[in-house]
Amino acid sequence: MNSVRTPSTTLVIVTHNALPPSDLTFWSFVDYAVRKAEQELPSVDADAMRMILTLSRAASMVIYDLESSVHRPRGLTWPGFRVIFALWLAGPMEAKTTAEISGMSRAALSALLNTLERDGLIVRERASHDRRALQLSLTEAGYGAILGGFRAHNRRESAWAAALEPEERQEFVRLLNKLMAGSTDAKAKFRN
Amino acid sequence: MNSVRTPSTTLVIVTHNALPPSDLTFWSFVDYAVRKAEQELPSVDADAMRMILTLSRAASMVIYDLESSVHRPRGLTWPGFRVIFALWLAGPMEAKTTAEISGMSRAALSALLNTLERDGLIVRERASHDRRALQLSLTEAGYGAILGGFRAHNRRESAWAAALEPEERQEFVRLLNKLMAGSTDAKAKFRN
């Protein structure tokens, strides 16, 4: 276990990258995992692994913070926020479009709309030109919810963004855009 | 609607940032949303908004691709993968630690373990030193699943990472780390 105990001192021998699993955190695990995977599986693409693991965990932490500190206290879930956010900025639109721009499948949106409609935030109406289609729009309450919710949301975004210099933020966005631009090459699978 | 039709041509007048909502995609909505929010709410911190929106959507796309193209076809969900991935690299450990490093609450892990145990991928055992605690470990099947699953996962990570130059990947990871380092300043809320 790399530790030697005497009556008065504890000597810990840290070998390159040891860190007892019980001291790992969600974030420090990234480093640990990449090193361990390289030992375990020499053929691993460690740079790619580190990049994607770091990206997914960072996003997870930011989103968890926004949802739990801003939206849940106001009675909204993260997906619920995404939907009324889209309706706020893009205006009334067909459900199909809402699903696309808020990043969920048509089936997931269907279920989510039951809650949003019950809570009086949105209205479902049959489209006039196509009787299959649904037209979605915000109610007054929905408009109020997104206005207040987004203000608080954006304040929290500011707090996060303050960790980077303005030029770093710009470079960061550029890199994310470049990464996504390559998604077609990577033949990535997208939502229905 | 900014478009004029003649018998032989269609002239589209693109005013700075118009784009009918029905043509928006999950990704192009980022740009649209930031511009629209600036009009709608002049006090918005647009840089922070763009940064966090871009981050969350990029991560969502990458994760959706990995889950739907790699893990679901192999019978694993994304959270299920995260758990056996952690057990693979950090070795047998207490459930509390597994929850922390795989990024879920203890309650969520409890539910997830029912599935993983039923599928024969992990074993739950009572810890000897503390009869409240659970000791988790991979079964042979679990080990096989993560080995094959991670190889495919890492190949897909490589495909994504190929969009950036090596130095860009490094800078990208540096920026993500800096962003997370600031999370304490931002007083972010973390999972239980």
Add this chain to the structure above:
DNA sequence: CCCTTTTAATCAAAGGTTTGATAATCAGAC
């Protein structure tokens, strides 16, 4: 040693997601 507090895990209810099926409507071919 007993009592209180803390900690580990689970349960319960409500909600959101996935995949795969079903019902209704539209669009194009004949």
Add this chain to the structure above:
DNA sequence: GTCTGATTATCAAACCTTTGATTAAAAGGG
């Protein structure tokens, strides 16, 4: 016009997540 195939929305089952109890065991103070 009618039939066939595509499109829109919903449903159903299985699963994961959240918050807020509850149960059981350990830790600490008197």
